[in-house]
Amino acid sequence: MPEDSSDTEKGQIPTNLRLLLIIEEVARAGVPVAPSVLADTLGLPKPTMHRLLVTAEEEGFLQRDVDGRSYGPGRRLRRLAGNTLSSQRVRTERLIIMKALADEVGETCNLAAPGRFGMVYLDRVETHWPLRIQLPVGTQVPFNCTASGKMYLSSLRADKLDRVMSWLELEPQTARSITDKDKLREELALTRSRGYSTDDEEFMDGMAAIAAPIKDSEGRLLTTLSIHAPVQRYDLGSLIKMLPQLQKAAARIESLNKD
Template identity: 45%
Template sequence: MNQLLAEEEREAGSGERIATNLRTLLILEILGRSDAALTPTEINRELGLPKQSIHRLCSTLVEQGFLVYEPDGKKLRPARRLRAMASGILHASRVHIARHQILQDVAAAVGETVNFVVPEDKGMSYKDRVDTDWPFRVQLPIGTHVPFHCTASGKTFMSTLSPRARRVMVESIPLDPCTANTITDKDRLLAELGEIARQGYALDREEFMEGMVAIAVPIRDRRNRFLAALAFHGPTVRLTVENMLERKSMLVEAAGRLTQTLTED
C-alpha cells in the first residue's frame, strides 16, 4: 500500500493529469478502437502513464475478467466480461433507435421539424430531432438550450409541476422578453401553465422567436411523471396555430408510443 501511494504521489508530481477513475476506462476505449491485440506499452502510447501504472492497471483488468492475454503472453484483447458489457451497451442503444424512428414517423406525418426535449439547469435541451425536408426551416440543433418560459416544450414541462412548484419556478427564473409576444408577467404565465396542465399541450405563439410557432406535449413514465417533451415547430409562412392543433393528435399518439419505448422493462 505504501508503495502504491508513493507511486501515485510521483505521478501527481510528474504532471500526470488523467484522473485515476478514468484510466481503466481509457484503456478499454483504446482496445475497443483497435482491430488488433495490443501490449500495455502500445496502449500507453496514447496515455503516457508511468510504466508501472499501465502494467498494474492492465493486470487488474485481466484479473477482473475484462481483458485477457494472447497466447504469447504479451498482447491484450477484450475478454468475456468486456464483451458482455459492450453487448449490453449495444442492446441499450435500441431505445435511442426506437425513439428516433418514432420522431421520424411524426416528422413525416406533420411535415415539420420534430424535437425530443428534456429539462436541464440551463433550460430545455434538444436531445434528438428530425428535420423537415423543407429548404426553409428554423435551425435549433441537438444540444441547443432554450428558455422555459417562452417555448412550447418549456411550458409543457412547467405545467406538469405541482401548482406550488410552478410558482416557485416561475418566481426563480428570468422571464426575459425574447419577442413582443413573450409572456413576462408571472401571474399571466402561471395562469397559462394551469391551462396547459388541463388541456395537455402547450403552444409557442412566436414567443421565443419571431416568425416561428410550435406545439408540444408531455412524454410521461408509467407513474405519470414527466420524462420529456415531444414538439414540432415551423415558420409562420406555412404553419399556423390552427394547423398545429389539427395535428396535435399525432403528437399525443407518438408520446404514448415513446412512453412504452422508454419505460419498457
C-alpha cells in the first residue's frame, strides 16, 4: 500500500518499525491505551495509527478493551511474551535458581504467568518426595483460590481490578475457597500489604502454597514464583517460614529479566 504523503512528512519512524513500536508502547503502558495517546506518543498521523491498529487487531497482536476504543495485548502478543520468557538462555538460568530453591526447601516450585482466565504454569521443578501434587507445565489454575492467582490480582490497579472482579466467577474448588467478592478483596488487600500470597487448601484439599511476585523493569508483576506442598509435610504456617528463601529466589529470577 502506498504511503500517505502525511506519513512521510510527519512521521520520522521507518515504516517497517511502526507496528513494532506501537506494540511495544501498548506492552509498556500496562493498561489499555487509546489510539490518540499512541499517535501523540509516537508522533504518527491518526489515519496511519488507525490503519496499523486495525492490522494489529486483525492479526491478534492487540485487542480492544471493554470500552471499545482502547487497545491492550492480544492473544499472539501474550503468547510471544510467554515464549520470550521461556527463551533458552533465560530459562536455563531460571531453572537453575528454581532447582536450588526446591532442593533447599524440599518442595515443588512453580513459575506462573497470568493468562486470560487464570494463571498458567510456565516452569516447574519437582520435589524428590514420592507424595507430590501433579500440576504440569501448561496447567491453568483459577485466579481466586491459588497463591499465584491472588498475587496477580493484588497487583492490579483499582480500576483494572474492578473490571476483572465484575466478570470473575468465584467457583469453589474446595470448602475453603473464597467465593465472596468482598472477602476476596480483603484477602487481596492483605496480600498487597505483606508482599506475598497464600493458598490454605483453597485450590486443592491437602495442599498449601505461598507465592512471591516477580516484576518487570517498570515494577509491574510479570510472573509469580510459588512453593506448594502436601499439608502432611508442611501446613501453611510451616511454608510461610520458607518465605525468605522464596523471596530471595524470586529476586534472582527478577534480575534475569532485567539483564
